[in-house]
Amino acid sequence: MLSLINLAWLKPSVRRVRLSFLPGLQVDFMDRDVAIGQVVEWSERSTRYPVVIFGPEGCGKSAFLRQAAEVLREFGYDVIYVDVAHMNLIAHTDVNEVVKKLIEVVSECPVLPKSSLQPSHKHNQGITK
Structure with a gap:
């Protein structure tokens, strides 16, 4: 939807x-x-x-x-x-790179604890190229 x-x-x-x-x-x-x-x-x-x-x-x-x-x-x-x-956009084909870029952008947000932004191995298991 x-x-x-x-x-x-x-x-x-x-x-x-x-x-x-x-x-x-x-x-x-x-x-x-x-x-x-x-x-x-x-x-x-x-x-x-x-x-x-x-x-x-x-x-x-x-x-x-x-x-x-x-x-x-x-x-x-x-x-x-x-x-x-107003961002420098970079074309990514690798999902892991997209996740890293998203974490980088979100880490600049003051309301989220930094520890919640670290990807765990459990979350990365389903990510493939």
Whole structure:
């Protein structure tokens, strides 16, 4: 099951979230209660299926994800936000390398204990090339 959110068709409402994009640059976002409500609902159900956010260039997909992360923090969730648009992406064909890269990115998150990020041999047994 794959969930989709098309940002081009959202109806407006009044919730505001302020995001910092650069030092000294803050932007207020509003009119996304329907989509943010869906994200909160998924977080309460602990969805395990992927969610695809799509829309035309410049419609606010990245800003929406940052806004969703901020709202989830307000609800008390520990949120890990990885901005892949501003990362150096490396193509990997080796699953173990992908796992190492993911652990490297997640290890920068201050809410997770470092010991929980070390892959155990038990978890690596099912990983093959």
